[in-house]
Amino acid sequence: MENIKELDAQYIAHTYARFPLEIVSGKGSLVYDENGKEYIDLGTGIAVNSFGVADDEWIAAVTAQLAKVQHMSNLYYTEPCAVLAKMLCEKSGMKKVFFGNSGAEANEGIIKAARKYAAEKKGPEYYTIITLRNSFHGRTLTTLAATGQDKFHQLFTPLTPGFAYADANDLEGLKKLAAEVKPAGILIECVQGEGGVLPLTAEFVRGIAELCAAEDIVFMVDEVQTGNGRTGKCYAYQNFGVLPDAVSTAKGLGGGLPIGAVMLGEKLQDVFGPGDHGSTFGGNPIACAGAISVLSRIDERLLELVRRKSAYIFSSLNGAEGIESVAGMGLMIGIKTVKPAGEVVKVCMDKGVLCLTAKDKVRLLPALNIPQELLEKAIGVIKEVCK
Numbered sequence: 312m313e314n315i316k317e318l319d320a321q322y323i324a325h326t327y328a329r330f331p332l333e334i335v336s337g338k339g340s341l342v343y344d345e346n347g348k349e350y351i352d353l354g355t356g357i358a359v360n361s362f363g364v365a366d367d368e369w370i371a372a373v374t375a376q377l378a379k380v381q382h383m384s385n386l387y388y389t390e391p392c393a394v395l396a397k398m399l400c401e402k403s404g405m406k407k408v409f410f411g412n413s414g415a416e417a418n419e420g421i422i423k424a425a426r427k428y429a430a431e432k433k434g435p436e437y438y439t440i441i442t443l444r445n446s447f448h449g450r451t452l453t454t455l456a457a458t459g460q461d462k463f464h465q466l467f468t469p470l471t472p473g474f475a476y477a478d479a480n481d482l483e484g485l486k487k488l489a490a491e492v493k494p495a496g497i498l499i500e501c502v503q504g505e506g507g508v509l510p511l512t513a514e515f516v517r518g519i520a521e522l523c524a525a526e527d528i529v530f531m532v533d534e535v536q537t538g539n540g541r542t543g544k545c546y547a548y549q550n551f552g553v554l555p556d557a558v559s560t561a562k563g564l565g566g567g568l569p570i571g572a573v574m575l576g577e578k579l580q581d582v583f584g585p586g587d588h589g590s591t592f593g594g595n596p597i598a599c600a601g602a603i604s605v606l607s608r609i610d611e612r613l614l615e616l617v618r619r620k621s622a623y624i625f626s627s628l629n630g631a632e633g634i635e636s637v638a639g640m641g642l643m644i645g646i647k648t649v650k651p652a653g654e655v656v657k658v659c660m661d662k663g664v665l666c667l668t669a670k671d672k673v674r675l676l677p678a679l680n681i682p683q684e685l686l687e688k689a690i691g692v693i694k695e696v697c698k
């Protein structure tokens with residue numbers, strides 16, 4: 312560990328504030344450090360390990376594909392990416408998929424799709440993408456521009472032009488902005504994750520969907536964090552009874568392997584032609600095989616369990632000593648604690664529970680299949696620490 316810390320300090324760019332902890336192995340929702348100490352993992356590598364660490368089915372799917380072919384590029388057909396695209400369309404209501412390798416790339420893809428659609432349909436002056444203040448859409452220069460938080464923009468300007476920001480849950484304000492800027496599209500997270508686990512109101516989400524339909528504005532939902540079962544539905548917009556024109560997803564889809572998906576609905580399905588977009592690694596058969604293993608298990612039975620565990624977390628934390636409020640959806644939970652969130656997370660780690668933060672909240676993103684008894688044990692520790 313000391314050696315690794317030194318190597319990291321000397322050779323890794325200093326973009327991350329790491330916890331002083333090295334995880335060497337795990338199984339499901341339990342992980343182990345280099346001294347063999349056990350932790351209940353409520354962070355899942357930031358909503359990535361949908362079925363926890365070293366999940367048997369996922370390992371079997373990935374290793375079977377590894378032994379066949381690991382990569383061929385998009386110049387050839389491979390089975391996993393075609394099969395996965397069909398599954399994604401069936402679960403999301405979208406019509407076509409483009410594969411990339413991360414959340415930011417998936418958002419780049421839906422933004423490109425929206426701009427091309429609007430340029431062809433309405434004219435090249437319809438390029439602006441409206442996003443929300445306090446949103447998070449990624450770290451590339453375009454997705455930073457989409458991210459409605461000034462602190463991420465400083466010293467990286469000029470960012471990609473053509474973004475305008477509205478306040479979350481202020482439908483009138485958003486409509487006013489849309490009337491001013493000639494929008495190509497509107498991009499939202501149904502639950503602002505990095506922004507503090509803040510769900511949008513149903514009225515606001517439905518209002519955006521209606522506005523977009525009426526004005527032929529591309530309605531885009533960033534499901535990078537909320538997607539693939541995290542909120543108790545396969546995709547978070549399904550909690551609101553709306554169907555977007557384009558959806559991005561990533562994190563939990565690969566179960567630990569890098570993958571991002573640009574999903575295009577009816578209106579946008581033919582917007583990309585040959586040469587309009589591409590990715591060397593995108594649709595990689597290993598990542599797709601892992602994703603098939605994840606997605607095939609996100610069925611109504613699992614989602615019902617996710618919703619039940621969510622209800623358990625809300626009911627046991629709401630009103631508990633030292634806890635001011637609990638927000639979120641499904642197994643994406645933000646807890647406002649009386650003690651500083653960073654301190655709560657640190658003490659929980661000492662006591663064998665790994666949590667995350669989001670802004671001033673303690674954030675929980677447990678595995679979708681976390682056993683109820685481990686969840687109860689971990690929530691018990693959090694309550695103890697928050698007192």
Ligand SMILES: *Cc1c(COP(=O)(O)O)cnc(C)c1O
Pocket residue numbers: 412413414415416418447448449450500504505533534535536537561562
């Ligand atoms: C994590 C995240 C991203 C960025 O994903 P990367 O894979 O880190 O590029 C984009 N949008 C949302 C909502 C996210 O939570």
